[in-house]
Every structure is written in structure tokens, then in C-alpha cells.
Amino acid sequence: MATLTKQQIGSVLAKQGILIAFAVFIVAFTVANPKFLSVDNVFSVVRSSAILGVMALGVTFVVISGNLDLSVGSMMSFSTIVVLDLHDQIGPLLAIPAMFAMTMCLGAFIGFLVGYLRLNSLIVTLGMLSAIHGLTLTYSGGQNMDIADKEGTWFSVFGQGTALGIPVPIVIFAGLAALLGIVLAKTAFGRKVYAVGGNGTAATFSGIKRARTVFTCYVISAACVATAGLIQASRSLGSQNTVGQGLELEVLAAVILGGASLLGGAGTIFKTVIGVLILGFIQNGLLLMGLQFYVQFVVTWVIIILAVWLDIAAKRGKLWSPIA
Amino acid sequence: MTDAKPVLHLDDIVKTFPGVRALDGVSFSVMPGEVHALMGENGAGKSTLMKVLGGIYQPDGGAIYMGNDKVVMAGPLEAKAKGIVFIHQELSLAEELSVAENIYLGELPRKRFGRVDWATLTERTDAILKKLNVGFDAKTRVGDLSIANQQMVEIARALTVDAKAVIFDEPTASLTDAEKVVLFDVISDLKSEGVGIIYISHRMEEIFKITDRISILRDGQYQGTVATADTDEEAVTQMMIGRTLDLSRNTSHHELGDVALEVRGLSCGKLYKDVSFEVRRGEVVGFYGLVGAGRTEIAETLFGLRDPSAGKILLDGEEVRIASPADAIARGISLVPEDRKGQGLVLGMNCRDNMTLPQVDDLKAGPFVAEGAEIAIFDQYRDRLDIRTPGWKQQVGNLSGGNQQKIVIGKWLSMHPNVLIVDEPTRGIDVGSKSEIHKLLRELAAQGYAVMVISSEMPEVLHVSDRIVAMYSGQIMRTFTSEEVTEDNLIQAISGIKSGQAA
Structure with a gap:
């Protein structure tokens, strides 16, 4: 009977571990600082997580399909710089679709290399991280980009506006999460993403076009990056050309924290959203506790390792496995 | 053999999982120099029993005896140290290493400063390989061998320890007829050295050719042990499935x-x-x-x-x-492929999703997959093929081999x-499911x-x-x-x- 209970606890931990961890963090931080759960603070955390979150939604597709995307950080810098530059040249109405098209072309290129040429996604996207960075610097001539008339443009609505009292970045994040959540869970395409990531050979034997599925995942990821770039540009109306640097790791961390398997085939949009929020709340909680900003980098990483470890431990029912 | 002590005796073993009594009071013994067949349909409890014996699962009741001593198998290494050796259906070899390195993996003979003593290693390995009468040597890369020869490497590995009991789990599943002959020779050598052998197989003709006694499991319960010479296929099948075949x-x-x-x-x-x-x-x-x-x-x-x-x-x-x-x-055109785990199924997906995968584009309700239609297809083929699963949400990886194969067959039949x-x-399916599939x-x-x-x-x-x-x-x-x-x-x-x- 005792073992049965232990097994049950194990299986609850394995399935709901991420939610339990989330609840524990919130309670602990709230006890440490009652301001933590105030409406203002929650809004501020979610709003500042929105950019990261939007990117994580797209990367979730890529990871479930069994691949990686490390290029999203520098791709986000690219989108931000491009849309700011085009804003003054052709106006925001045209700048936005033009920027989306250019960013999605980059995604399509990666999708072609990984999907159709079957190159290793780690190498391809690591290379693209560097290549897109160079492209951005070339495009901007190494200069920061600013909108000339910061007061007189409606472009600021995506980053600074509110809808029914809710900040627009949160609305975009929530809306996109709902949309992509449905795509992944309810459509034939979503099913194929799981199949390709779970067992690519079996997917091929079931008549699924594997290359096309992987390709589409990267295009979706790029579209999410473009959306993130739009929010970023709109919020600051001016930007350095390294604004997205390092975000690829935070995005990946949020996706893993949400429990998507790096081997592919497992994960959900809902869990990724939870992963994004956990990451956001931890970083915010540390700031409220008066720790220096730089401490975040260390603590965040420690927590990710813990999360992955507990996930694995719950699956095998032991904290560590001396045999393997 | 009459007054010899069994090398291995399992007494009233019970193992429960949440909601399932996987083993319900199973007892049987293996005598030295005996080939003892363990038979039962998929899901009858053979694998669970072997995992208890190998120390992977701990029994909830009953005991294991070796000779006169009651033993507890705390883990796979301990089982091996006690002389219980498994030859698995799925091979566990390092393809990039040589035959010798695989056989002595973890126990390579050493010289000073931790250097590997290659000469001794090769010599010992070749001695074992000679005994097995195989056509390759110690330095061959394992990845270059046929499946049958890889299995020989596994067997050679078993011979390096002082084996008291060797368990063969579906050893002939991927062997050709000629290769089987070699395997059976090896088994008869082991037998003459007084090793007790447990032989798990679905293939009746092999069971009747090489085994001395047969123990039968059905739904986790021990059905009895019979001397092979005193029975026939029909009687054994009847014990396994409770009806004639x-x-x-x-x-x-x-x-x-x-x-x-x-x-x-x-x-x-x-x-x-x-x-x-x-x-x-x-x-x-x-x-x-x-x-x-x-x-x-x-x-x-x-x-x-x-x-x-x-x-x-x-x-x-x-x-x-x-x-x-x-x-x-x-x-x-539909193809039910050879390798159901590698080519037929996405093991981490549920039963329904696996079954409808090839037609997921056609089952539409607006922009979405029509889950109702999917469940209807699953239910139809579950009933028609008698697939045993708690429900469509079950991950395919948790099903027995026979039920997995039926999911693959259902998947392609539903494409009409x-x-x-x-x-x-x-392949690797029990007698009852086999004849159902033939009928189908x-x-x-x-x-x-x-x-x-x-x-x-x-x-x-x-x-x-x-x-x-x-x-x-x-x-x-x-x-x-x-x-x-x-x-x-x-x-x-x-x-x-x-x-x-x-x-």
C-alpha cells in the first residue's frame, strides 16, 4: 500500500509537477513580499514576459517537431531594426507586413535547410544566429535605429497601448497563445507535428510529409519572432541592433520549463505559457527581494536545472540513477 | 534429475500494479540441465515475471530460491552476479565497439596504469567464440554483424559469468532457419553443462523441439507445468488461451x-x-x-x-x-511495416491518434480534426480486432506487442x-492473436x-x-x-x- 501511494505521488508529480512548482514559487514569493501578487505587479510581470512568451510559442512548435531554434534572439533584433527603419521610410502600415515577410523568409530558409535538406537543426540555427546578427548590423550600418517622430505615430499602440485596461502586449500574447494552442491541439497539422517529433520514420510510413511539417514549424516560429519584434519596436520606438541577444536561451528555458521534450513529440502551448510565467515571476521575485539584476542569470539557470531534474526524477521514480 | 535441487525456484510470486494484478501466485522451478519453456499470450505476465527475476521489479509477495537459499534480487547487477543471465529479444550492444569489447564491457582485463590488456582480451574472447562455433572473431565490429550473430555475442557475454540460469526471451524472432540450428546447439551445450534454461517463445515447433518441460501462464495466473513429451500443441494452446486453436x-x-x-x-x-x-x-x-x-x-x-x-x-x-x-x-496502397515500433507507431502518442494518423487530413470538422469520427474509427477497430486497452487515451508504448500490432493493422484497415x-x-505475437490475424x-x-x-x-x-x-x-x-x-x-x-x- 505504501508503495502504491508513492507511485501515485510520483505520477501526480510527473504530470502536474510544473503547476505545483509554479504554485510553490508564488506562495513563497508572496510570503517574502506581499507586493508580489498585487495587480500592478502581476500585470507588469506578464507584460514584460510577453515578448519572450510570444517567441516561446513558436519555438514550442519547433521543439515538439524534434528540432531546435537558437536563431530566434538575433532574428528578433532583425525584425525590430527592420520595422523601425521602414516605419520612417514607407510608413507603419506598410512597414509591418514588409517586416513580417522578411522575417518569415528567414524562417523559411531555416525550414528549408532543416526540413528538406535534413541538416542538423542545432548547427543550422546556431549558424543562423550569427548570420542574422551580421545581416542586421549590415542593414543598420551598425547604427541604432530610432523613429524620428516618437510622439506622432500610432505605431506605439502594440507596445504601449491598452485594450479595456489590459496592456496590448498581454492581449497579443494571450490571443496568439489561444490561437496556436488550438492549432497544435486540434488541427491535423498539430497532430502531424507531434507525429514527426515523436517518431519521424513512423510519420513517413503514415504518409506524412515530414519535410513540409518541419518547414511550416520554422515559418510559424519566425512569424512569432516577427510579432515579438513588433512589440519590442513599438514599446521603445528606438532600438539597439542587439536587442534580442541572449533571448534564444531564455526562450528555450521557458519551453523546457514548460515540459516540452527536447527529443520531440511532447509538450503543449499551455505548458509553455506556464513556463514563461514561471520564468517571469522568478526574475521579478528576485528583483523584489532586492537582489541585483545580474543574479538573475545565475538563479534562473539553477532553477531550470532543478526543473529538468525533478521532471526526470518523477518519470523514473528516483532522484538519481547510479546505473545509467 | 529426480533428486537434484532446482537451480531456481519461484514460489508464489505476486506483483501488482495500480489496478492490475500482473502476477497472481506464480510458482515454478528450473532444474539443472533442463530447458524449461515459459508460455502464455501477450500480457499473460511472462515479461513481468522475468523482470521480477532480473531484479527490475520487486515482488509484492512470494520468494525466489536459488538452490536452498532464499534470495532477493535488488537490481539487475545483483541478478547477474548470482548467475542469472538474460538474453533479450532486443539487443543491447554497442555497435561501434568490437565483439571482444562488447563481451567484456565493464570488465575489460587490465594491465598496469589501467591500460587494457588487448592480448588477453582477444585470447579469452576467441576461446568463447570457438566454443560457440561462429564465423567471426574477437576484433569484428559488432555493427557489421548480422542480427543473428549479434545475438551470438549476447550469448557469448552470458558465458563469461558462471551462469546458473540463462533466460532466452524470444531468441529466434529475427533468426533464419539455419541460424536457429546454431542457437539450438548452443542451448544444448549449456544444458549439458548443468545450466538451467528458461526459454520464452511463441513458436510451438521450437518449444516441442528443444524443451523438457513447459510452464504456462494465463492472465497473470500459473496454469501448470507439463512435460513436453507428454503433451501436444493443441493441449498447450488450450491451456494458454482456454480454448482450442x-x-x-x-x-x-x-x-x-x-x-x-x-x-x-x-x-x-x-x-x-x-x-x-x-x-x-x-x-x-x-x-x-x-x-x-x-x-x-x-x-x-x-x-x-x-x-x-x-x-x-x-x-x-x-x-x-x-x-x-x-x-x-x-x-x-497500405503497408503494415515490418518494424512496428520503429516504423509503425509513434509510441508516445495515444491509441486513437496512432490509428487515424494516415487519414488525419481527411477527418475534418471545419478547420479541426473531427475527434468524434476518430473515436468512432478507434472503437470500430478495437472491437473488430479485439484490441485490449483501457481506452483510446492509453499511450501505445504501454500496450503489449500483440495489441500494438493490432493498432497498426487497424490503422491501415481503416484506410480501406x-x-x-x-x-x-x-512477429513476436502470441498464438491467440496470431490466429485471429490470420483469420482476419x-x-x-x-x-x-x-x-x-x-x-x-x-x-x-x-x-x-x-x-x-x-x-x-x-x-x-x-x-x-x-x-x-x-x-x-x-x-x-x-x-x-x-x-x-x-x-
Whole structure:
């Protein structure tokens, strides 16, 4: 009977571990600082997580399909710089679709290399991280980009506006999460993403076009990056050309924290959203506790390792496995 | 043997999982120098029992004795240290290492400063390999060996410890007939050295050839032990499934329809050459041959996974080019592949999603997948194929092998194909499910499907086929009707014996 209970606890931990961890963090931080759960603070955390979150939604597709995307950080810098530059040249109405098209072309290129040429996604996207960075610097001539008339443009609505009292970045994040959540869970395409990531050979034997599925995942990821770039540009109306640097790791961390398997085939949009929020709340909680900003980098990483470890431990029912 | 102590005795073993009593008071003993068969349908508890014996699971009740001593198997290493050795169905070898390194992995002989003593290693390994009478040496890379020879490496590994009991789990699943002979020789050597052997297999002819006693499990319960000499297939089957088995040969022929599939002079590089045959609606054509005869490659070509280098494929009399599996499916060809875990299933997905995967684009409710329709398809084939699972949400990886195979078959039947190709449809499946699948293949033909069955098991081919195509080394040697085929002429054909030439 005792073992049965232990097994049950194990299986609850394995399935709901991420939610339990989330609840524990919130309670602990709230006890440490009652301001933590105030409406203002929650809004501020979610709003500042929105950019990261939007990117994580797209990367979730890529990871479930069994691949990686490390290029999203520098791709986000690219989108931000491009849309700011085009804003003054052709106006925001045209700048936005033009920027989306250019960013999605980059995604399509990666999708072609990984999907159709079957190159290793780690190498391809690591290379693209560097290549897109160079492209951005070339495009901007190494200069920061600013909108000339910061007061007189409606472009600021995506980053600074509110809808029914809710900040627009949160609305975009929530809306996109709902949309992509449905795509992944309810459509034939979503099913194929799981199949390709779970067992690519079996997917091929079931008549699924594997290359096309992987390709589409990267295009979706790029579209999410473009959306993130739009929010970023709109919020600051001016930007350095390294604004997205390092975000690829935070995005990946949020996706893993949400429990998507790096081997592919497992994960959900809902869990990724939870992963994004956990990451956001931890970083915010540390700031409220008066720790220096730089401490975040260390603590965040420690927590990710813990999360992955507990996930694995719950699956095998032991904290560590001396045999393997 | 009468007053000898059993090398291994399992007493009243109980193992429960949440909601299931997987083993319910199982007892049996293995005497020294005995080959003891353990039989039961898939899900009867054989694997669980072996995991208890190997220290992977701890029993909830009962005890294990070796000789006179009660032992507790705390883990796999302890089981091995006590002289209990497993030869698994799925091999666990490092392909990039040599045979010698694999055999002594973790226990390589050392010289000073931790350097490997290669000379001793090679010498010891070659001594063992000589005993096994195999055609490779200590330095061969394991990845270059055939599956059968890899299995020999596993067996050689077992011989390095002082084995008291050796457990063979479906050892012949991927062996050819000639390779089986070698394996059986090894088993009889072990036997003469006084080792107790537990032999798990679904293949009746092997059980009756090499075992001394048979213990039978059904639904986690011990059904009894019988001396092999005192029983027959029918009695054993009855104990396993609680009813008698239909072993009659195929004599019923259905009304044949038009030619659904015709292949003319098809070749694919060195894999197969100048292959021609036709399959009519209402007909089951069996493809029999040794592993590597090119049968699977023909199936893969027809399913769009390989490009033929010459020849024509005609569907309903019309020449077609099949560029991809998606193309094949669209033209009404279904393939139940050879390797159900690698090619047939996404193990982490649930039963329903696996079953409807090839048609997920067609099951639409607006922009979404019509889950109601999917569940209806799953329910229909679960009932028709008697798939045992708690529900469609169950991950396929948690099902037994037989039920997994039925999911794959259901997946392709639900596509209502014109041509159904099944490659090794009953590999690693219990007797009861096997005869159900055979019956199903006959029924499908009766309903007007054109069916191609590729199998390495002669009884299976004989049992289901209207005609049998015998292949040897990439070529069709002869095509038999079920009236003219005999075991002898079939074996001759697949061994390439023609005009006095010996194999």
C-alpha cells in the first residue's frame, strides 16, 4: 500500500509537477513580499514576459517537431531594426507586413535547410544566429535605429497601448497563445507535428510529409519572432541592433520549463505559457527581494536545472540513477 | 534429475500494479540441465515475471530460491552476479565497439596504469567464440554483424559469468532457419553443462523441439507445468488461451476479381532483380524467403519508399509511378511495416491518434480534426480486432506487442485500401492473436481486398495464402498455388536450389 501511494505521488508529480512548482514559487514569493501578487505587479510581470512568451510559442512548435531554434534572439533584433527603419521610410502600415515577410523568409530558409535538406537543426540555427546578427548590423550600418517622430505615430499602440485596461502586449500574447494552442491541439497539422517529433520514420510510413511539417514549424516560429519584434519596436520606438541577444536561451528555458521534450513529440502551448510565467515571476521575485539584476542569470539557470531534474526524477521514480 | 535441487525456484510470486494484478501466485522451478519453456499470450505476465527475476521489479509477495537459499534480487547487477543471465529479444550492444569489447564491457582485463590488456582480451574472447562455433572473431565490429550473430555475442557475454540460469526471451524472432540450428546447439551445450534454461517463445515447433518441460501462464495466473513429451500443441494452446486453436491449412478460395496490382520486370539495384507478379482482388499472395531475399524492399518500393531502377507497376491495369508514401496511400496502397515500433507507431502518442494518423487530413470538422469520427474509427477497430486497452487515451508504448500490432493493422484497415501489404504481421505475437490475424487476412480477401503477406514463418504463409511466391537473393524462384506447395519444394525454392546446385 505504501508503495502504491508513492507511485501515485510520483505520477501526480510527473504530470502536474510544473503547476505545483509554479504554485510553490508564488506562495513563497508572496510570503517574502506581499507586493508580489498585487495587480500592478502581476500585470507588469506578464507584460514584460510577453515578448519572450510570444517567441516561446513558436519555438514550442519547433521543439515538439524534434528540432531546435537558437536563431530566434538575433532574428528578433532583425525584425525590430527592420520595422523601425521602414516605419520612417514607407510608413507603419506598410512597414509591418514588409517586416513580417522578411522575417518569415528567414524562417523559411531555416525550414528549408532543416526540413528538406535534413541538416542538423542545432548547427543550422546556431549558424543562423550569427548570420542574422551580421545581416542586421549590415542593414543598420551598425547604427541604432530610432523613429524620428516618437510622439506622432500610432505605431506605439502594440507596445504601449491598452485594450479595456489590459496592456496590448498581454492581449497579443494571450490571443496568439489561444490561437496556436488550438492549432497544435486540434488541427491535423498539430497532430502531424507531434507525429514527426515523436517518431519521424513512423510519420513517413503514415504518409506524412515530414519535410513540409518541419518547414511550416520554422515559418510559424519566425512569424512569432516577427510579432515579438513588433512589440519590442513599438514599446521603445528606438532600438539597439542587439536587442534580442541572449533571448534564444531564455526562450528555450521557458519551453523546457514548460515540459516540452527536447527529443520531440511532447509538450503543449499551455505548458509553455506556464513556463514563461514561471520564468517571469522568478526574475521579478528576485528583483523584489532586492537582489541585483545580474543574479538573475545565475538563479534562473539553477532553477531550470532543478526543473529538468525533478521532471526526470518523477518519470523514473528516483532522484538519481547510479546505473545509467 | 529426480533428486537434484532446482537451480531456481519461484514460489508464489505476486506483483501488482495500480489496478492490475500482473502476477497472481506464480510458482515454478528450473532444474539443472533442463530447458524449461515459459508460455502464455501477450500480457499473460511472462515479461513481468522475468523482470521480477532480473531484479527490475520487486515482488509484492512470494520468494525466489536459488538452490536452498532464499534470495532477493535488488537490481539487475545483483541478478547477474548470482548467475542469472538474460538474453533479450532486443539487443543491447554497442555497435561501434568490437565483439571482444562488447563481451567484456565493464570488465575489460587490465594491465598496469589501467591500460587494457588487448592480448588477453582477444585470447579469452576467441576461446568463447570457438566454443560457440561462429564465423567471426574477437576484433569484428559488432555493427557489421548480422542480427543473428549479434545475438551470438549476447550469448557469448552470458558465458563469461558462471551462469546458473540463462533466460532466452524470444531468441529466434529475427533468426533464419539455419541460424536457429546454431542457437539450438548452443542451448544444448549449456544444458549439458548443468545450466538451467528458461526459454520464452511463441513458436510451438521450437518449444516441442528443444524443451523438457513447459510452464504456462494465463492472465497473470500459473496454469501448470507439463512435460513436453507428454503433451501436444493443441493441449498447450488450450491451456494458454482456454480454448482450442484452428490450425487447418488454407483450402478456401474466394471468387477472384480483377488484377489489382501487377508488377512487371521490377528491379531495384542489387536489392532485387526482374520481379514480376500480380495480385487479384480476393486473393492473398504470400511472399516467403530468407531474411535479405528482397521481399521487404519490394514492399517498400510499392509504398513509394524506394525508387525502382527498372520495370513497371500497374494498379488496376494502369501504369503508375509511386513517388512517396503519401502518393501510395492516395492510390489505395497500405503497408503494415515490418518494424512496428520503429516504423509503425509513434509510441508516445495515444491509441486513437496512432490509428487515424494516415487519414488525419481527411477527418475534418471545419478547420479541426473531427475527434468524434476518430473515436468512432478507434472503437470500430478495437472491437473488430479485439484490441485490449483501457481506452483510446492509453499511450501505445504501454500496450503489449500483440495489441500494438493490432493498432497498426487497424490503422491501415481503416484506410480501406485496394491493396494491403503486410510485412511480418505476427512477429513476436502470441498464438491467440496470431490466429485471429490470420483469420482476419482471409476475411479481408473474402471482402475483395488484394492482400500481399510477407512472412518468414512457413506455417503462416501456408495458412493464409492462395498463392505463394518463393524468393531467393532478390529473385522470384517459383510461384506455387496452395494445392501444389509442399514444405519440401518451398524450402528448396527459397534456398536457391535449382538444377542440382547445393546451397
